Amino acid sequence: MVHKLLEVIDSILKTGMCVGMFIPKRLYSVDVVRPGEQLHQICIVLRDVPGALAKAARVLADANINIKTSSSFFVTEYPNAGVWSSFIDVSNATKSLEDVEAELRKLDVVLEVILKEPKPAPFESIHFPIFHGNTRAIIMPRGMFWALWNAFEKIFAHSGLVVVLYNAGKRIGQHAANRISEVFGLKGKELIEALAQAGQATGWAITEIKxxxxxxxxxxxxxxxxxxxxAWREKPYTVCHWTRGYLAGYLSVVFNKQVEAKETKCLAKGDEYCEFVIK
Structure with missing residues (x-):
């Protein structure tokens, strides 16, 4: 397993699929089904003790069931347990899913087992809603942002959309900074560092403080x-007005002073990256 992971990492680095030293992350929302695979989904509620996940995974391995995209997390409904949910390929399984479920339920660390075949498409179909931390979230492919903004631009005209996106981004940035500061007790430099962490974790961007x-x-x-x-693709001008507003709002909280942001470089107009000056 470790050797295979190292091979995957090496392949990613060689093919340029990562930004810097970051490895792309596939969300547990839909899976890629290869020819010949028979996809199912399994969700196991486990006691919050060391080795619980390993015991459950061993049952699947012994049945020659391949574990694919998966996720493990806590939910408030099970305060002393965790949830492990995964797509699994059962095309080469040596045991029936009924027998596998029975073996899992016999384990002293297993509280619940759910098995489901995702049909007609390989979408995750056991969990709802989705949470980012403790906040309900949704997944929106970047193409949807382009479609929304493109439609809004036709309604407001370009100059009007710039103002709307900037002001909306600024309010959200202020809220995010206040929330992160409150929840994690961060101020000043650490609050700025958390900005970069959050941007990477949510797939928005890789942020560097120049x-x-x-x-x-x-x-x-x-x-x-x-x-x-x-999302905006190629434009002859800077386009990241929501991001510009978000940075202005976030740093207004960091500085405890209202500041504004200007985008001086933009990937959409051919620059290597986007750059923002805040003051």
């Missing part, structure tokens, strides 16, 4: 592979 001056309330931030620039 310059920061807490006393003068100013900063220069580089945003690589920004979802907004990628």
């Amino acid at each position: 310059e920061i001056d807490l006393n003068r309330a100013s900063a220069t931030i580089i945003v690589k592979d920004c979802f907004e620039a990628v």
